[in-house]
Amino acid sequence: xxxxxxxxxxxxxxxxxxxxxxxxxxxxxxxxxxxxxxxxxxxxxxxxxxxxxxxxxxxxxxxxxxxxxxxxxxxxxxxxxxxxxxxxxxxxxxxxxxxxxxxxxxxxxxxxxxxxxxxxxxxxxxxxxxxxxxxxxxxxxxxxxxxxxxxxxxxxxxxxxxxxxxxxxxxxxxxxxxxxxxxxxxxxxxxxxxxxx
Numbered sequence: 001x002x003x004x005x006x007x008x009x010x011x012x013x014x015x016x017x018x019x020x021x022x023x024x025x026x027x028x029x030x031x032x033x034x035x036x037x038x039x040x041x042x043x044x045x046x047x048x049x050x051x052x053x054x055x056x057x058x059x060x061x062x063x064x065x066x067x068x069x070x071x072x073x074x075x076x077x078x079x080x081x082x083x084x085x086x087x088x089x090x091x092x093x094x095x096x097x098x099x100x101x102x103x104x105x106x107x108x109x110x111x112x113x114x115x116x117x118x119x120x121x122x123x124x125x126x127x128x129x130x131x132x133x134x135x136x137x138x139x140x141x142x143x144x145x146x147x148x149x150x151x152x153x154x155x156x157x158x159x160x161x162x163x164x165x166x167x168x169x170x171x172x173x174x175x176x177x178x179x180x181x182x183x184x185x186x187x188x189x190x191x192x193x194x195x196x197x
Contacts, residue, residue, distance in 0.1 A: 041161065042170040043112065046088035047136040049176070050121055051079040051143065051155050058154050061167040073165040074120070074158030076150050083143045085124045085155060087134045088171055094118060096126035096140075102147055105140045113161075119168060120158040123147050 049055055055077040062072040079085075087107050095106040102123040108116040123144035128134065146153040159168035169177060 041113070042117065042159070042166055044171060044173040045109070045111075046171040046173065046176060048086060048088060049077070049172070050085055050088055050119075050157050051077055051083050054176075055079060055155075057169075058150060058152070061169065063165065063167075073160075074156050075168055076154040076156050078152070079143050079155045080153055081143050081145045083155075084139045085121050085141050085143055086137050086139050088119060088168075089136045091116070091119075091134055093126075093128050093130050093132045093134060093140070095120075096128060096130050103141065103144050107134060107140070115162050117159060117161050117166070117171075119171070120156075120160075122156050123149075124155070 058078050059076040061075050089109050091107040091109040094108045103125050104122045105124050105126040106120040108118050124141040125144050126141040157168045159166045
């Protein structure tokens, strides 16, 4: 009986060590890399980043291969505690409160179908209550001090439709995602306006 218990214990230890060894061979994603094309039902309707003007992506979106598998169901954006957190598009605050000790605020995005797309931001000290209608770029609250989720202060930004997690960077149009700017060209052949007319 004792030998059987020892064999089972040895098998459990070998199995655990194999899992740890395999996990150590996984390549972590490189910062500031978009890891997926947008889904067909994710319109690029964002008009701003949730923090800053173009924050560094500390950790990208890593969809799990199965429902409860490992992965990263959002993106982490570099930000400092106290920074304002803004909604990326118009919608309605669906949740504002604490989950597992962290401040969380979620917004159902207007015009994204039924059920709507929902963006989630954490850790955030929410300044708006549930049910508030918000415009794109409107402040939702401020970033709370870092949690163990990030090695340095960051905002975790998520996107989902019902139980399906999607890449939140898909909401950003290319000009906002890649930082390209409009350029004005010189105007030629237009008459100079006459003063006083």
